Amino acid sequence: MNLNTTASKIIELVGGKKNIAHLEHCSTRLRFTLNDDSLVRVEELEKVDGVIGVRQNVQCQVIIGNDVVEVYDEVQRQIGTLGSDKQINTNNKKKWSSVLLDFIISIFQPLVPAIAGGGILKSLLILISALGLVNTNNQTYQILNLIGGAPLYFLPILVAITTANKLKVNPIVAVSVVGALILPDLTTILASGAHFLGIGVGNVSYASQVFPAILAVLFYSQMERLFTKISPKAIRIFFVPMMSLLITVPITLIILGPLGYNIGTILSTVIVWLYSHLGWLATALLAAGLPFMVVTGMHKAMIPYAVNSMSKMGSELLYLPASLAHNISEAGACFAVALKAKDNKLKSTSISAGISASFGITEPALYGVTILNKRVLYSVMFSSLIGGGFAGFFAVKGFALVGPGIASITMFIDPKNMMNFVWALVTLGISFVISLITTLIFYKENIVVEAVKSNDKVNLELFSPVKGKTIPLSEVKDEVFSSGMVGEGIAIIPNSGELLAPIDGEISMLFATNHALGIKTASGAELLIHIGIDTVQLEGKYFESFVKQGEKVKKGQLLIQFELDKIKEAGYDTTVIFILTNKEDFSIKTHNLSNMVDNANEVLSVITNK
Numbered sequence: 001m002n003l004n005t006t007a008s009k010i011i012e013l014v015g016g017k018k019n020i021a022h023l024e025h026c027s028t029r030l031r032f033t034l035n036d037d038s039l040v041r042v043e044e045l046e047k048v049d050g051v052i053g054v055r056q057n058v059q060c061q062v063i064i065g066n067d068v069v070e071v072y073d074e075v076q077r078q079i080g081t082l083g084s085d086k087q088i089n090t091n092n093k094k095k096w097s098s099v100l101l102d103f104i105i106s107i108f109q110p111l112v113p114a115i116a117g118g119g120i121l122k123s124l125l126i127l128i129s130a131l132g133l134v135n136t137n138n139q140t141y142q143i144l145n146l147i148g149g150a151p152l153y154f155l156p157i158l159v160a161i162t163t164a165n166k167l168k169v170n171p172i173v174a175v176s177v178v179g180a181l182i183l184p185d186l187t188t189i190l191a192s193g194a195h196f197l198g199i200g201v202g203n204v205s206y207a208s209q210v211f212p213a214i215l216a217v218l219f220y221s222q223m224e225r226l227f228t229k230i231s232p233k234a235i236r237i238f239f240v241p242m243m244s245l246l247i248t249v250p251i252t253l254i255i256l257g258p259l260g261y262n263i264g265t266i267l268s269t270v271i272v273w274l275y276s277h278l279g280w281l282a283t284a285l286l287a288a289g290l291p292f293m294v295v296t297g298m299h300k301a302m303i304p305y306a307v308n309s310m311s312k313m314g315s316e317l318l319y320l321p322a323s324l325a326h327n328i329s330e331a332g333a334c335f336a337v338a339l340k341a342k343d344n345k346l347k348s349t350s351i352s353a354g355i356s357a358s359f360g361i362t363e364p365a366l367y368g369v370t371i372l373n374k375r376v377l378y379s380v381m382f383s384s385l386i387g388g389g390f391a392g393f394f395a396v397k398g399f400a401l402v403g404p405g406i407a408s409i410t411m412f413i414d415p416k417n418m419m420n421f422v423w424a425l426v427t428l429g430i431s432f433v434i435s436l437i438t439t440l441i442f443y444k445e446n447i448v449v450e451a452v453k454s455n456d457k458v459n460l461e462l463f464s465p466v467k468g469k470t471i472p473l474s475e476v477k478d479e480v481f482s483s484g485m486v487g488e489g490i491a492i493i494p495n496s497g498e499l500l501a502p503i504d505g506e507i508s509m510l511f512a513t514n515h516a517l518g519i520k521t522a523s524g525a526e527l528l529i530h531i532g533i534d535t536v537q538l539e540g541k542y543f544e545s546f547v548k549q550g551e552k553v554k555k556g557q558l559l560i561q562f563e564l565d566k567i568k569e570a571g572y573d574t575t576v577i578f579i580l581t582n583k584e585d586f587s588i589k590t591h592n593l594s595n596m597v598d599n600a601n602e603v604l605s606v607i608t609n610k
Contacts, residue, residue: 001049001050001067002049003050003070003071003074004074005049006048006049006050006051006071006074007071007074007075007077007078008078009045009048009049010030010045010048010051010062010071010075011075011078011079013040013041013044013045013048014032014034014039014040014045014060014062015034015035015036015039015040016039017078017079017080018035019034019035019036019039020032020033020034020035020079021033021034021035022106022166023072023075023076023079024106024109024110025068025069025072028052028063028064028065028068028361028364029055029061029062029063029064029068030061030062030064030068030071030072030075031059031060031061031106031109032059032060032061032062033059033060033106034059034060037056037060037477040054040056040060042054042056042474042475043472043474043475045062046474050064050067050071051063051064052064052065052364052368055479055482055483056477056479056482065356065364103166106162106165106166107159107162107163107166107214108162108307110162110165111151111155111158111159111162111307114151114158115151115152115155115307115310115400115401115402117151118147118148118149118150118151118152118400119148119310119399119400119401119402119411120400120402120408120410120411121144121147121148122145122148122149122399122400123399123400123408123410123411123412123413124410125141125144125145125148126399126410126413126414126415127410127413129141129415130413130415130418152208152310152311153207153208154182154207155207155208155209155210155213155307155311156178156179156181156182156206156207156208156209156210156212156213157175157178157179157182157213159178159210159213159214159217160174160175160177160178160179160213160216160217161174161175163213163214163217163218164217164221167217167218167221169217169220169221169224169225170224170241173220173224173241173244173245174217174220176241176245177216177217177220177244177245177248177249177252178206178212178213178216178217180245180249181206181212181213181216181249181252181253181257182206182207187205187206187207190202190203190204190253191203194253196250196253196254197250199254201253201254202253202254202257202258202261204257204258204261206257206261208311208312209260209261209311210260210307210308210311211260211261211263211308212252212256212257212258212259212260212261213260214260215252215256215257215259215260216248216249216252216256216257216260219248219251219252219256220244220248223243223244223247223248224240224241224244227239227240227243227244228240231243265312279392279393280388280389280390280391280392280393281389281392282318282392283317283318283321283322283325283388283389283391283392284322284385284386284388284389284392285385285388286318286319286322286388287321287322287323287325287326287329287384287385287387287388287389287391288381288382288384288385288388289381290322290323290326290384291326291330291366291370291371291377291380291381291384292480294326294362294366302319305319306319306320306401307401310401314399315397315398315399315414316397316398316399316401317395317396317397317398318392319398320397320398320401320404320411320412321388321391321392321396321397321398321404321424321427322384322388322391322392323360323403323404324387324391324396324398324404324405324412324424324427324428324431325383325384325386325387325388325390325391325427325430325431326362326380326384326387326388326431327357327358327360327362327403327404327405328357328358328387328405328427328428328431328432328435329379329380329383329384329387329431329432329434329435330353330354330357330362330365330366330370330380330435331354331355331357331358331365331432331435332354332383332431332432332433332434332435332436332439333354333365333369333370333376333379333380333383333435333436333439334350334351334353334354334357334365334369334370335350335351335354335436336379336435336436336437336439336440336443337350337369337373337376337439337443338350338351338354339440340440340443346369349364349368349369350368350369352364352368353365353368353369357405358405358406359403359405359406359407359408360402360403360404360405360407360408361403361405362403371483371484371485373443373444374485374583374584375439375442375443375444375584376439376443377485378442379435379438379439379442379443380435380439382434382435382438383430383431383432383434383435383438384431384435386430386431386434387427387428387430387431387434388427390423390426390427390430391423391424391427394419394423395420396412396420396423396424396427397412397414397420398411398412399411399412399413399414406428409421409424409425409428412424444584460503460521460523460525460605460606461503461602461604461605461606462502462503462527462578462602462603462604462605462606463502463503463555463556463599463600463601463602463603464492464502464578464592464597464598464599464601464602464603465492465499465500465501465502465529465559465576465578465599466492466494466496466498466499466500466576466598466599467494467495467496467498467596467597467598467599468492468493468494468495468496468576468596468597469492469493469495469594469595469596469597470490470491470492470493470590470592470593470594470595470597470603471490471491471492471493471575471593471594472490472491472590472593473488473489473490473491473577473579475491476491476533476575476577477533477573477575478533478534478577481530481577481579486528486579486581487528487579487580487581487582487583488579488580488583488587488588489577489578489579489580489588489590489604490578490579490590490593490603490604491575491576491577491578492575492576492578492597492603493574493575493576494564494574494575494576495564496564497561497562497563497564498558498560498561499529499531499558499559499560499561499562499576500556500557500558500559500599501519501553501554501555501556501557501559502519502527502529502555502578502599502603502604503519503521503527503555504521504522504552504553504554504555505519505520505521505522505527505552505553506519506520506550506551506552506553507519507547507548507549507550507551507553507559508520508526508549509549510545510547510548510549511536512540513535513536513538513539513540513543514540514543514544514545514560514562515530515531515532515535515536515538515540515543515562516528516529516530516531516536517529517545517547517559517560518581519553521606523606523608524582524585525580525582525585525586525606526580526581526582527578527579527580527581528577528578528579528580528581529559529576529577529578530576530577530579531543531560531562531574531576532562532567532572532573532574532575532576533572533573533575534572534573535567535572535574537572538567538570538572542562542563542566542567542570543560543561543562543563544560544561544562545559545560546558546559546560546561547559547560555599556599578603578604580604580606585608586606586607586608587606587607587608588604588605588606588607589604589605589607590603590604591603591604591605
C-alpha cells in the first residue's frame with residue numbers, strides 16, 4: 001500500500017478537503033465528520049488500496065485495519081488545518097441525535113488510548129504485586145502506579161483538549177479554564193465552604209470528572225466567539241482569553257460544574273440501577289446486542305458512561321464484561337468459519353479477523369465474516385448472551401478502559417478480589433467454546449453470486465417496484481441494509497410515489513406504518529421492500545397501503561402510495577430498498593445497475609442454491 005496514494009484517494013472520494021469538518025481515528029478506522037455526506041463515493045472508496053470497507057451513519061467511517069495510524073497521519077498531513085465547523089452545509093440535514101452522538105464520539109474517542117494505556121499499566125502492576133514479585137511499598141512501584149493513574153486524574157484536562165478541538169476554539173485557553181477547577185489551592189478553598197461575590201460555591205472535586213469540563217468548554221466557546229466579535233483587533237490577543245476566563249470559570253464553579261457533576265452521578269446511578277434490577281441479564285443482553293452496536297458505531301455511546309464509571313469508581317461492571325464475551329465470541333466464530341470454509345480468501349480473512357477479535361478488535365470480524373452470514377451472526381449473539389450472562393452473574397468488573405481480549409485480560413485483576421480475574425478467564429473460555437461449536441454446527445458457506453454458472457436454473461425474474469435509478473445496496477446510507485445483514489438485493493432512488501408488485505406473490509408482512517412490506521413467492525423466495533431510511537419515525541404519515549397481509553398480488557399491482565416530496569421535505573432519505581431475505585436458500589444477480597428503471601425492467605434474478 002502506498003500511503004500517499006491511499007490518503008489522497010480517500011480525501012478525494014469523501015468530497016475533498018473542503019468537505020471535511022472533523023477527522024479522528026480509532027483502532028481500525030478513520031472517522032470523518034463531513035459537511036455534505038452525499039458527496040461520498042462509497043463504491044469507489046471501498047476499492048481504494050488499503051480500505052477494508054466504508055460505513056456511513058453518524059460519521060463517515062473508512063475502515064483501514066492495522067495501518068489506520070499511518071493512513072491517518074498521511075491524511076492529516078495532506079489536509080492540513082481544517083476550517084471552522086461553521087462551514088458545515090446547513091442543507092445537509094441531520095437529526096439532533098446524530099449530531100449529539102457525533103459530538104460525544106469526537107470528544108471521548110481520542111481519550112481511549114491514554115486511559116487504556118494507563119489502565120493496562122496499573123493492571124500489570126496489580127498482577128506482579130499479586131504474584132509477589134514486587135512490594136507495593138516500593139517507591140518504584142508507587143511511581144509507576146501514579147503514572148498509570150495520571151490519565152484518569154487529569155481527565156478534565158484531556159477532555160478540555162478534545163472538546164476544544166471539536167468546537168474549533170483555542171485549546172490552550174480551554175485547558176486553562178478547566179485547569180483552574182483542579183488547582184490544589186482552589187480545591188482547598190471549596191472544601192472550606194467558598195463564596196464568590198456572595199454566592200455559595202459547591203464543594204465539588206473536579207479531578208477525574210468529565211462532564212463539568214465539557215460544559216465549561218462549551219460555555220467558553222460561546223464566550224470566545226462573543227469577545228472575538230466585539231473586541232478591537234489591537235487588543236484581541238489578550239482581551240478575548242482574559243474575558244473568557246474571567247466569566248467562564250466563575251460560571252462553571254457556581255452553575256456548570258455542579259450540574260456536570262450531577263449529570264455524571266445520574267448516569268452512573270441509572271446504569272447501576274439497571275444492573276441491580278436486571279442483574280446478570282443486563283450484561284447478557286448488552287453482550288448479545290453488541291454486534292449491531294459496533295457495526296453501526298452506537299457502542300461509542302457507552303464510552304461516556306464507561307469513562308465516568310472508571311473515574312468515579314475505579315472500575316466498570318457492565319460494558320467491559322459484555323465486550324469481553326462479545327469480542328471472544330467473534331474470535332471463536334471466525335476460527336470456526338476458517339475451519340469450514342472452502343473458499344481460500346474467506347478462510348484467510350476469517351483467520352486474520354479471528355486473531356484481531358481475540359485481541360479486542362472486532363471490526364474485521366464483523367465486516368468480513370459475521371454480518372455476511374446470518375448463521376454466524378446468530379451464533380455470535382448466542383455465545384455472547386451466555387458469556388455475558390456468566391460475567392454478569394459473577395459480577396465481573398473491568399479496571400481499564402480498553403477493548404477486552406487475550407492481551408488485555410489483566411484489566412480484570414482486582415487486588416481485593418482475585419476471583420474477579422478467574423471469572424473473567426472463565427467468561428473468555430465459555431464465550432470462545434460456545435461460539436466455536438455453534439458456528440461449526442450451523443454455519444453453511446454461501447454460494448457467491450458471481451460464481452453461479454450460466455446453466456444454473458433461474459427461478460424468478462424480479463422487476464423494479466418503483467420508477468427511479470438503481471444503485472448498489474452497498475451505497476444505501478443505513479448499515480443494516482448496506483452491509484447485507486438483512487439480505488441481498490438492490491436499491492432504487494425513486495422519482496415517483498407508487499410502489500408496485502415486482503412479481504406475483506403473497507403479502508407476507510405489512511408494517512403498520514405502511515413504509516415496508518414483505519412478499520413471499522410461490523417458490524419460497526422471501527422479499528422485503530422498504531421505502532426510505534428511518535421512515536418508520538413518520539408513523540405512517542405520507543404512506544397509504546392498498547393491500548393487506550395475506551393478500552395475493554399480481555406483478556404490477558399497486559401496493560403502496562407515498563408522498564415522495566413531503567417525505568423529502570421532512571428530511572428523510574427516500575431510497576427504496578429491495579432485497580431477498582432468505583439468502584441461505586437462494587442467490588441473486590443484479591441487473592440494470594445504475595440505470596433508470598420502472599416496473600417493466602428486471603432488476604434481480606433469484607437462483608436456487610438447492
